[in-house]
Amino acid sequence: MTLFIQTIANGLLLGGLYVALAIGFALAFGVLDVVDFAVGQWVMLGGFIGYFLWKWTGIDPFLLLPAVFVLFGGAGYLLAPLIMRVRTSRYARPELMVLAFTFGIALIMRGGALTAWGFNTRSISTGLGGVTLQGGGIALPGLRVAAFGFALAAVGLFFLILYRTRFGLAVRAVAQNKQSARLMGIDVERVSALVYALYAGLTGMVGVLMAAIYSVTPEVGVRYTLFAFFVVVLAGMGSIAGVLIAGFVLGVLEALTAVYVSGTLTFLVVFAVLYLSLILFPQGLARRGRS
Amino acid sequence: MSTPLLAVEGLRKTFGGIVAVNGVRFQVAPQEIVGIIGPNGSGKSTLFNLISGVLRPDAGRIIFRGQDITGWKPHQIARLGIGRTFQIPAVFTTMTAWDNLLTAAVEADWAHAPQRAEQLLALLTLDAVRDVRANSLSGGQQKLLELGRVLMRNPTLILLDEVTAGVHPTLRTVMLDVVRELRRSGTTFLVIEHDMELVRTLCDRILVMDFGEVIASGTFAEIAAHPDVIEAYLGRRVS
Amino acid sequence: MTWAHVRRGLALAGLLVLLSLPFWVNAYILRIATGIFLWAGLACAWNIVGGYAGYISFGHSAFFGIGAYAAGILMGERFGLPFAGALVVGVAAAGVIAALIGWPTLRLRGAYFAIATWAFAEMVLQLANVLRITGGTAGLTLPPLLDERLFYFLMLGGAVLTYGLCFVLLERSRFGYRLKAIRDNEIAAETLGIDTTRVKLQAFVLSAAITAAFGAIYAYWITFINPTSVLAGDITDQMVVMALLGGLGHLWGPAIGAASMYLVNRLFWSLWGNTTAYIVVLGVVIALVVLFLPDGLVSLWPRTRRLQVLRALGPHPQQERPTVAEEQR
DSSP states (O other): OHHHHHHHHHHHHHHHHHHHHHHHHHHHHHHHOOOOTTHHHHHHHHHHHHHHHHHHHOOOHHHHHHHHHHHHHHHHHHHHHHHHHHHTOSSSOHHHHHHHHHHHHHHHHHHHHHHHHOSOOBOOOOGGGGOEEEETTEEEEHHHHHHHHHHHHHHHHHHHHHHHSHHHHHHHHHHHOHHHHHHTTOOHHHHHHHHHHHHHHHHHHHHHHHHHHSOBOTTHHHHHHHHHHHHHHHHOTTOHHHHHHHHHHHHHHHHHIIIIIOGGGHHHHHHHHHHHHHHHOOTTTTTTTBO | OOSOSEEEEEEEEEETTEEEEEEEEEEEOTTOEEEEEOSTTSSHHHHHHHHTTSSOOSEEEEEETTEEOTTOOHHHHHHHTEEEOOSSOOOOTTSBHHHHHHHHTTTSOOTTHHHHHHHHHHHTTOGGGTTSBGGGSOHHHHHHHHHHHHHTTOOSEEEEESTTTTOOHHHHHHHHHHHHHHHHTTOEEEEEOSOHHHHHHHOSEEEEEETTEEEEEEOHHHHHHOHHHHHHHHOOOOO | OOHHHHHHHHHHHHHHHHHHGGGTSOHHHHHHHHHHHHHHHHHHHHHIIIIISOOOOSOHHHHHHHHHHHHHHHTSTTTOOOHHHHHHHHHHHHHHHHHHHHHHHTTBOHHHHHHHHHHHHHHHHHHHHHOTTTTGGGOEEOOOOOOHHHHHHHHHHHHHHHHHHHIIIIISSHHHHHHHHHHHOHHHHHHTTOOHHHHHHHHHHHHHHHHHHHHHHHHHHHSEEOHHHHSSHHHHHHHHHHHHHHOTTOSSHHHHHHHHHHHHHHHHHHHHSOOHHHHHHHHHHHHHHHHHOTTOGGGGSOHHHHHHHHHHHSOOTTSOOOOHHHHTO
8 A cells, every 4th residue: 555655755746747738739739739749858958958968067966956947948049049930930731731741850950969978877966866755654755756856936937927927928929829918919929939038948957857767868858849739738738727727647657667567668558548638538638629 | 383393381490509591481482583581590501401411400301393392312312413502602612613514524414515515604704714623713714613513414403602792793694595505405593692683683482580480471562561571670669 | 755655664764673683783772672662662651641641640650660560470370370361460559559540640730740750750769668568679570471472572562552552542532632722721621621631641641651661671682670660760761761852742753852862872881881970960850851953853844844854855846845954965
């Protein structure tokens, strides 16, 4: 029984990070109308950049998070206009073209990482690595608890910005109806670019933490992309609240499968559930997923 | 009405909290031209989507030529003889006007499709743009093309959704002549329109919709004098 | 001399060159040519669903792998089937699986369809990693056959059949019109009587079957397969880029894209011994095509240019000589 609770606890802790990952992704989708196929690669790059910054400066990765946020935010801000240009082009099927475009970006990131850094695994150690919190018969790794705390803070801040600031209001307006937002004087392009920047920054930070908790190789990007899809699909694209629940579902599912079924089958199970969710869950998908 | 071509009973459709179509009931006789008017959001296009099978009704029945087609798929309904145009032109964007017309006959008389397409191009004055990509055509030309596409299949019942909107007056006359001519040879029409003059001269009978319901039905003179219709369009008299 | 004559003559000459290739080039170039035909066929198959029907699939590597593993499993000691038999079974299996998963998946649109097919492909990859019959991560070995010429002709034949079939089905029959209608406006297509569900499924099954056929031949060719070599996402990546680069929804686009990208791939391999940098090139190509040439390389060759080439080959009474300005364009 304690194993079960321990597993659930681990899953929930990890779920927090998945929520942080998916929320940025869902917002980017809502505001820019773009399914970013490169989301997992942002995570991967976050892990690597975090690793190298840690290696060069010796600063604890948790303290490096703001720097990573700024770096990735800047990169996202620069990339956003290109994405939007494709999305709003007058050529046929802009939604598919932008899909292909982000897919291409993902390839560039993955290929670049492979070429620059090879196949080897990199791992970041933090001061919290050795800390374990004990209570009620279960042991919680301090690192994961801290990461969970970060995720909580990030998501909390996220909602604060979205619902309590003027900028957040503008973001929600753009997500609802770009045309109307523009008519109300909102600079849709700038808001979109900022949203994408926030998303990239947040996702980069998640990558750093993933590199600390697990490790990072250039190949992990695909996995995190699928995780982000999983959460957002299960939640129903556009449902920010649903992301909170679905993120934890993913974390728990992954933990339970790893412990009770088999470590090697974890991905199979997650991919299978993702596939089935897409097929079977019309609610939330009914508005945008069907022809 | 002896045997209506189309009979709609108790049709209802809700989207989330909004009732788009609320218990609509009417009949259309063969070779009638029935107009459907009403303020924006009154459920007219939803009604067309229900009849053509694009949407499934939550309740009610649709009977075409004595057959219950409620819940049928759009292509099954089309093959039965119902054609429609869309409020926002739904032309095949990467195809030329010519190919648009040909494609429309892919599930009909394919052997004679080229001849038919030639006739329609000429009839609808689209000859000059036969090789132009459909998404490069003007809005009015796209409306004409849509009409041509529908006509390729020789449907028995045609649903026209604001087919003259944004169309040049001369082309509009062309369209109306085509509609009248087709009615003479046996086609029935349901026409959503905003242009009252057009509705008055073209339609035998008019249905007025508001908030998803048919609030009045009759000739133009009858509905124009109907208090509910006046209220729907102009508001209640304050005195 | 008319354009039709010229075209037929060139085609015939080209075919003769291709048929005689094994007899006057070295093994290295022959292998490259074999690879080009493989990828040309794969890109064409993907294009049926991606370019003509407008459903971007990221799951085709699964069907390639199904064909490859069918060959690997059935030609092994346990079943000992000859290649032809394994090929047929592989194609049939892929067709059935495509029909089964296609039916629910094709109801999804755009990005959702892409994600779902991707999830499916990753599932198949994971399955191959864990099942015993597939040899797990270690893979399978097929009965070796060191006949480069045979495989060249198999791939060439496969490509010719594929393009021939696609030409007939997509450019000269109602099926092509139906597919393009679905791509351009699926709802309008439905209201014109087209059974979109059925047509999409047919396209998907056809595409999967062709992909699996090439997978089986590939497995036999390279003799050793494992999940990474025949089920990895890289395979789909290449198919997508090749079709996109050449021109989605055009019959010859995939061939041009395949030849171009495969040659680049071999270049990277021969110069730097690995192909991870090539992945970057794939991504850059997609990005550039989407930004600047969405209709692919095929669109660089519009009818006007073809006519100019024709004029250069011989005067045609009905055409005027092009002006100097036109010729320099």
